[in-house]
Every structure is written in C-alpha cells, then in structure tokens.
Amino acid sequence: MEWIGLANYAVFMAIFICIYALLSLGLNIQWGFTGLFNAGIAGFFAVGAYTSAILTSPAVEGRLGGFDLPVPVGWIGAMLAAALIAWPIGKICLRFRSDYLAIATIGVAEIIRLVIKSEDWLTNSARGITDIPRPFGDLPYVYSQLAYLAIVAGVLLVAYLMVERQIAAPWGRMMRAIRDNEDAARAMGKDVPFRRLEAFIFGSALMGLGGALFAHFNRTITPEAIDPMIATFLVWIMLILGGSGNNRGAILGVAVVWIIWSMSEIVTDQLPHEYAVKAKYMRVFLIGLMLQLVLRFRPEGLLPEPQGTREEVSEKSK
Amino acid sequence: MNKFRTALAATLLGATAMAAPAQADVKIGLLGGVSGPIAAMAPAMIDSARLAVQQVNDNGGILDGEQLVAVVGDSACNPQNGTDAATKAVNIENVIGIVGPHCSGAVLAATNSVTIPAGVTVITPSGTSPEISGLNDNDTVFRTVPSDDFQGRALARTLLLRGTAKVAVAYLNNDYGKGLAEAFRSEFEGNGGEIAGFAAHEGEKASYRSNLAELASGGADTLVIFDYGDGSGLTMLRQALENGFFENFVGGDGMKSDAPIKELGAENLTTFLSSAPVGEKSDSLEMFSKAFADVGGDPSAIFATTSYDAAFMLALAIEKAGGDKAKVSAALREISNGEGEPIRAGEWAKAKELIAAGTAIDYKGAAGDHNFDDKGDVPGTYALFKVSGDGFEVVSEIQ
C-alpha cells in the first residue's frame, strides 16, 4: 500500500463526503432547525440527479433530452426541480406531524423511485442515464479527482456559509422558535406553515444539488443509486450521529459514517480468505455495532447543537 | 469522543499494518453485490472466480511463480458502494484488473469514475445493460456475459421453431429483465408470434398471484420469465405452478439455477425450459463444472460460469502482459480472439507454457468462446435446457 494510493482514496472519500454533506445539510435545515421529519431524501436526491443528467447529457433517442446544456445550468436546474417537487409535497404533507410526515415522504420517494425505474420516455427506466459530462473529467485520474474535489468542496462551502448565515439571522431564530414551541411562535404572529414550507423547500433544493453532484461525479445515474437505505436512512444516521441542529456536526457525521462504512471493509478483509464472502456480512454487522457505540457514548451527536439555542428537550420532541 | 477516536485510529493502524506485506503478490479485484439485493447470487459468482484464482496458484502461479491474490470487495449493487469498492481495489490494493461489479449500475459508476480514468481493466460477469457497450472506455471494459439482446432474440426464434406461437412475458423490472424482455418481444412479434401479456414486476415482493392472473388473462399457455431463479423468479414460478396459470414455462439464463429444482422439486418442473450460454464445441463447461463441484460449488448457479471465465481470462491476460497493468486490456483481446492453441477451463499450466513460448492461445470458456467484439462484448452461444434428475440437461442448441 503506497501513500499515493491512500491519498487517492482519501480524495475519493472527501468527494463523497462533500456530496453527502449537502444531503445532510439539507436534512439539518429540515429536521435540525425546523423539526420536519423528512424520510424521503432519496426522492429529492433522485430528482436532482436526473434533472441535471437530462439537462446536460447529449441528446438520445427514446427519452426526454438530453439537452447538452452547460453543467452549471444542470446544477441550478437540479435545485429548481427539487424545490419545485418539494413545494406541492410540502404544501400537502407538512400539515402531518412527525411520524406521519416521515411515512408520507417515504411514500413519495418510493413513488418517485418507481417512476424513474419504469418510465422509458423520461429517465430511460432501469438502464439509467449515461454520458453525463463531468467537469474536468478529461484530465488524468488524479487531477480530475482533485479538480472535482475542489468543485464539490467549493459548493459545500458556499452552501454551508449560506445556511450558517440564515440560521444566525432572525430567520433562524424564528425557525428554532417554531420547532421548539409552535404555539408560542404562532401566537407571536409567525406564519408557521409558510416558514416550514420555506425550510422544506430550501433543504430539498440542497438535496437535489447533492444528487446532481453525485450524477456528474459518476458520469451516470441509475435507479440503483436511489435505494432508500443508501440515499435516505444513511443520511439520517449521518445527521443524528454528527449532531442535529449543528451544521458542522452534520458534516462531521457524514465523514464519520463514511469512514466507518468504508473502513469496516478493510477490517473485515483481514479474515482468512475462505471467509471472504462472509466477511462482508460481518462488515455490515460491524457497521451496525459502530453506530450503536457512537450513539451509546454521544447520543446527542458528536457536535451537539450549541447551548442556548435549544430549549431543554421536552418529553414530546423527537 | 476521545475513546471513539482512539478506537478508530487503532483499528485503522491495525488494518494498515496487516495489509502491508502482500506487495509481492499479483492482485485482482473481485467486486460483487455481496450485500444488498442480489446477495443470494453473489457468493457463487465470487466463489467461482476464486476457483480460477485457486487453479492458477495450484498450477505454477502467475508470472514468475507469484501468487495470484483475489481481493473481494462489496459493491452492494449500488453506485455508491460500487465506486467505493473500486476505488479501494484500485488505489489501496493496487489491483491489476477487476472482475465485476455485478450490477450494471455499479459497473457504470465504478468504470466511469474510477477504473477508466485509472486505466484498470474491468470484466463484468453479469452487468448486462446495453449502456455498458457504449462506454467511452479506452477499451478497458469487457464483459463475459453476452448481451441481453442476443439471448432474447435467440430464445424467441427457438420458441417459434418449437411451435410455441403465443406466450406471456413476465420480467423483473431492472436492466437485465427489461433488456431480455424487449429483445424477445421484438423478435417474437417480428416473426409472427403473439405476445398475449407483457408485464414488469418489482423484485422481492412476496405475492405475484395477481400479476400472474393478469398475464394469464391473455390466453397464452406458455409463460416466459426473465428474472432470477433464486430471487423473485422462484416465487413467480412457484405461484404460477401452484395455481395452474400456465402449462409451460420458459426462462432466460437467470432462471437456470438450482434453487427452483431444490425448492420446487424436479417432478414439478417437467414443463420448464431455460436458455443459458454454453461453450461452443468444447468440453470446457464440463471441466469447469467438475472442478467447481469438487470445491463444493454449484456449477449451475447464475453467472457462475461467466464469473469463472472472467477471472481466468484476466489471469491469462496478466500473464500475457507480463504483469503490466497498461497492457492487460490489449492482452485480453489476444488470448481470446479465435486464433491460436485452444485453452479450456482450468488449463493454466498448459496456457502458461504456451504464453512463455510465445505461442498464440485462444481461451474457450465455460460460458462461451469469449471472442470480444470491438465494444468488449461477447456474442453468446446458447442452448436450451430442461430439468432432468437434479440438474439441467441440454435439449437443443439455439441460434
């Protein structure tokens, strides 16, 4: 194992962490700051990924597009499309509380997934979309990876700063007030449903952007990428582990979970060769166990929400 | 937090220390969907590829007697884990070539973002999506599984020749099922057959009776299933048999699996036919089957033959290329282009001698001849199988 290989691998991990950090940040806006239990991350991820793919890939017969537009147009389009999808969903579903909202959003995400998987004219169904351009994709491997890392890290930084600014602004205080005591916020004349919808749309747009960055990174997007486990539940684990309500925590959680997820394979590969396949099951066990350990010792998240922004956790809040 | 950090650091250090000493060996990556939706199919595919590695090592090793080491990676049948596993294999394990990943989505993502830029040769034993043919891959992406298009069409013509003119088609809603089903439909209808029902289904559901009832309502007595025999294909077959929706059943290569025989009983499968790729005019398949059965494997498991061939050919190509990563893909074309001394499954010692002597060799695999076309695809040779005893038996070749 050479250091250059490890460095390459670290670059890859960093790209992945940046992409998933966008999802986690988006979820943090919805759950961490506003208390919306969105369990349909995969749906917004998918809408973003496919929108950008359709907008930027070269024209193909038999499905919508591609329109061969510049990549930034695709990314903006991804955010807009995710926001546009989020608007009616939020309008309808945000009236449900907590677990009801969760199952409603899971349902919407599953329906989106089935449509993507089945409709030839829209998404090329099960085969997915290929030939998605990747910025600086023509450079040699290492440089192209580094260039992409620079792009995603830049996007993440901008997103992070924007979210931080919003949260520190009166808007953020108002959101937390709504989260912690909706009735009081309403009594003070805040338009609670509208504010929630705002947060839902904003968060979903970030998830869409994450999806777009993912599709361009792989130059392809297939329905296998939007499985609820890998695109919804995993993001939830990341946010809760990292520290819901804390943007840096949200990003750290992504890094820790990806490192656990990925490094666990290196650990279980030390088993003798006859167990090479079983080792992969052990790896899944190890991932589960590591999550338990983190939750055991840091149940409030690795970086909890800063003191003073959250009321004492009442029995009701989840 | 500190405790956790220390624990993690210790684990990582431990892993690094232990992984270090294998530098002298030649490594190939076996990436497969070990966890995730095709978990039931992956072990046989991984094991058959490891059989090829075992045969290499038992017969003189690779290059200058070095050990060929298979690094197994879990691509979990999704692009996220697929790229992760490929990046690890390429960068940390320094593999010379990769067999896998298994699912088309993982293949597309891993090749596009990792192996093509890094110049590592990939042979997928089971990624059947037509999108893989179209990859801009500098000739580094190959597959040993013939395209769905070819098999679907051949099966359609064969059924018509056998006098079956009206069928219903049920297919798994993924690239494999859809590819086969659409090729089958266009050929079958183009040659005067009638498709009396054509429907996709999601895998992993428990009940397919209403799907089957819909399909049967078209009046066909033959059901063509493009699915996996140890996944939802088994469930469909069972429910169709139990309820008498159809009389005859025809499957693609995915259905030629031991699971239906084991779970449903051969006596219930007398009207079940299945197409599957075979080696043309060679006893390569028998040699593989015997060797794989000897190590406790199931030779008729889905994609076991293609996985084995992929691994064996990769080893041949590495030998031919002298271990040079950049020359592997060119060597892969040389060792199996229809010209030269034929090499059958497992004949490593013979191949090694011939390569050392500079003689051209031509690998004749367990799943076909594997003469790659310019896209890295193989034309398939198929036979129609029926259930006999506790296994499958060839009924006829199909063209």
Next chain:
Amino acid sequence: MDALEIINFYLVPGIVIGSIYALGAVGITLVFAILRYAHLAHGDLATLGAFLALGAVTLGGVSPYVALPVAMVLTAAAAVMIDKAFYAYLRERPKIVTVMASLGVALMVRAVVQVVWGVDSETYTRGIVRPDVWFGIRIRDRELITILAMIGLVLALHVFLQQSKWGKAMRAMSDNPDLALLSGVDNKKVVMLTWIIVGGLCAAAGVFLGLNYELKAMMGWTMLLPMFAAAILGGVGRVEGAVLGGLIVGIAEEMSTLFLPTEYKAATAFAILLLMLLVRPTGLLKGKVL
C-alpha cells in the same frame, strides 16, 4: 373476468399477504404507542424469527407449525435482549436517536442471519402445494391457517390488553406515561412485556411469510415499508387499526394490477396512505398524534 376469478386471484392473495402485513403492523403500532418511536429493525426481526423456525424445522425435524411457537419465544427473547443492549439507555433521549439505533440493529440482525443461514432462498418444506377448491374458491391450507392464526393472535392480544392487569398497564403507558408512572405502573416491566409481545408477533409474521412464499435474508427489510404504511393507515396505536391497515394494503396491492401497470404495485400502499392522510390525518381508526 368473473367474480370467482377476482376472488381467487386478487382478493384471496391480498388477504393472505395482508394478514402477514397485519401481524407486522400490529407490532409496529405497539412500539409506536408504548415506546413512541418507529422501530426500523422490525422487518429484520421478522426475518430472524422465520430463520429461527427454519432452524427448528431442519434440526428438530418438526413441522413449521410446531416451530412457530419456538421461534416466537426465541425472537421475543432476542427482542428483549436487543432492547436491553441497545435501546434502554437511550430512553430519555430524543426518540429519533432510538430510531437510528434501531436501524443499526436492523443491519446487525440481518448480518447474523446471513452469516448463520447464508443467503440462499429457503423453504420449510420442499415442493409445491396446490390449492384446495371450496365452492369454487381456491385456497391453500396454509393460507387458511395464516389468516386464522392472524385473527387468533390479534384476538388474544386484544383480550390481553383489555382484560389482564398487565395489558391495562400497557394501555395506561400508551395513553399517558406520566400518569401511569404515578399510579405505580412498573415502567421496565411494561417495556419488557411490550418487547416480548412485539418479538412474538415479528416471528409470527416472518414464519407465515416464509411458509407462504420463501425465506430470504432480505425478506423482512423489503416488508418494512408496507408494514409501516399499514400501521399508520390504521391509526397509530390502534391494534384493530393495524389489522385493518394491513389487510387494506395487501388487498390494494393485489387489486392494483387490474388498473395499474404491474411495476407500480409497490406504490399502491403509499398512494392509499397519502390519500387517507389527506382525508383523515389520524388514520382510519382515530390514532394518536405523535
């Protein structure tokens, strides 16, 4: 298409799969009602139960019906141990943390099943079972038993919750935990009892799923979403609601193939759920608002 065909090929399969969904949904709704979180390891616990029964069938050579109580007891024990090991210390934390812990448990349980039993499709008994015909209605004996067992188990649970001292304690915890604690209900015992019942129900769902179809390592996980849909559809915390929800989801899935392309079968449960939530946000039978 005549009425008999609709009954035989759409309604009966729907009721059978619906009964299995119902068994799972009742467990989910109990966890919701008493412990107040979504238990994501529910499906994999059902898988564990099904494979434990397979162990009893292959090792003990008994019929799956004999293996069922064995699996129920073992799974109940597993559920209690999982609660003690992974959920108990999170009880005072926000519930979302426990939801995440249950996801980790789901991964661990699945890994155990895959290591111990492998990943091949398995069945309790080899071969196929053709349905019997009763007045034109085709039903297999095991399907009849599944439906009857579901009704029996739910009735027993109902009687237990309504009549027994501990059942009342569970209901009290569900209605108002603070008040229940004040009136001397032993929190720990109620939690343990809940897990015993939930574990048993999980095993029953898994065994009947395996009996009617096949056993697969992922079978529980793929059932999780429809089971949740059923629990919410019926009204959170309502046992009868979960049964109703399960049956509706099962029947709707099978019936959907009459109107929709079959690849959208899995979407039916959610479409119904969304519609219902719009009309009656508390579920069919008025459930809790969590």
